[in-house]
Amino acid sequence: MPGPAAAQAAWEIPARFARPEAGSDEGGLWSMMDREEVRLRKSPFSLRDPKLQAYVQDIACRLAGEHCPDVRVHLVRTPLFNASMAPNGMMQVWSGLMLRVDNEAQLAAVLGHEIGHYLGRHSLEQLRDAKSRSAFAQFLGMFGAVGAVGQLGLFAGMFAYTRDHERAADSIGASLMRKAGYQVAEAAKVWENLLLEIKARPDGDASRNPFFATHPPAEERQRVLAQLAQESPGGVGNEEQWREGVKPFMREWLRNEVKRGQHEESVALLDRKIALAPAAADYRWARGEVYRLRAKEGDLDSAVTEYLAAIADGGEPPDTHRGLGMIYRARRQSPEARTSFQRYLELAPEAPDSALIKSYVEELRT
């Protein structure tokens, strides 16, 4: 059996696909996905920012090569790690994925993997395997379709291909990364980082997660990707470009991450982000929010430390002062609470909770 490098060397990018005949099973699938794409374009969850969309589309195009005109990137406002690609070329990239990757190369690893499924036409094989109605519903979920079947499950877009398909997509993705000039070594880091979050969950056991049920074990995946990276050294990560590209959206994505209420995963994510960028006020604020909302023993002290670090870094979100005020108020540190709330109201006078915060300021005067 050939090793991953030999298999990769033997693989050639296919020519662009013609639209299948409408009467064929593949043609029917394309038509269904076309309808989903129309719905996706109108969805309130669609992130319609021309600049960001063009940026991510450009990365996808660099990977897809001559297939670029057939790959249509749609950004979706959903705070989970996911990307998917339908057989008609509709690619979804969720905001939770964009929050998690650290550079262009890591995003390219996931997009390249999805394009790998597309180029390998793995969905067609899956379709022909999905004989029963329930299997067909699960099959549709593979593409993160706009309808609820594809959205309700965590990682819904990623756990229905076979392990062989996943291995092939990893290999194709790494090949596309190399051709596009990206560091293949970043591909292994994506899975390492995701594993860190999953292991931080209260249930702790990554092997019980559905994401790993059909994917190759993370360790195997990392090993194979690392081996491929060794054989393809060099390339760029483009960390700075990525950070600048997503900067306008980072605060909203962090807010949505905190709102998920998966505190342990969020702390694991933010620990990693802060290690990479210790002076980023938004990350410190977000970690403070997670600690404050989790409120386990010692968490409120940690939250105060994070909020103060965010303020020291400068450019902190107004909510930093609100969070501090809430903790000081609960601890009956009235002068500190009043000062924090007043600062919050100065920075965010139109905040939706301003009436409540003003009532706290009044209460703290007495």
Next chain:
Amino acid sequence: MRTLPMALLVFLLAGCAGVAKVESGERGLGERMLVSLDGPWNKVSAPDRGPAEVWTMEGRPVDELLIYSGIKNEQVIHATAAGANRKNFAFRSGMQPDEIVAMFEGMLTRDGSTFKLVKLAPADFGGAKGFRFEYSLTRKVDNVQLSGLGFGTVSGGELFALLYQAPRLAFFPRHQPRVEQMARSARIKT
């Protein structure tokens, strides 16, 4: 076969079982809350909403009034499924209004819906100091934009709250005055 009709069907089936009319007049909600109704409602059996009593004017999933009466410390405020991966949201007696609203937000967005707080202000509720909040919700299952209104207070360490949500066009403004009246009439026995 389409994905959306399948999902809606599940949603509709979940909401259509067991309907009873709630007549106008004074009504007890749980052991400690009383409200005065100026018109009838429909009470539906909704196990998916956990400890909340669920009323509706138009029928679910169009609109719903969630009534939380006497939720205890560490009690989860929604239905839970064994082995489910999703986060559970529980009330804690020491929660402040913003934390209670965040808890409701978490509960309402467990399915991937998006919540936006529009207003949160102090307000009397049930004869005690409490809070009132307004929100918008984009429902994941069908992308419908809802408006929502909530009232709450903590009494004796227990949570009492009303949440009403309906499509922002037509349905929400049609029934909002009735919900506001009901909230004003609420009384909590100490």
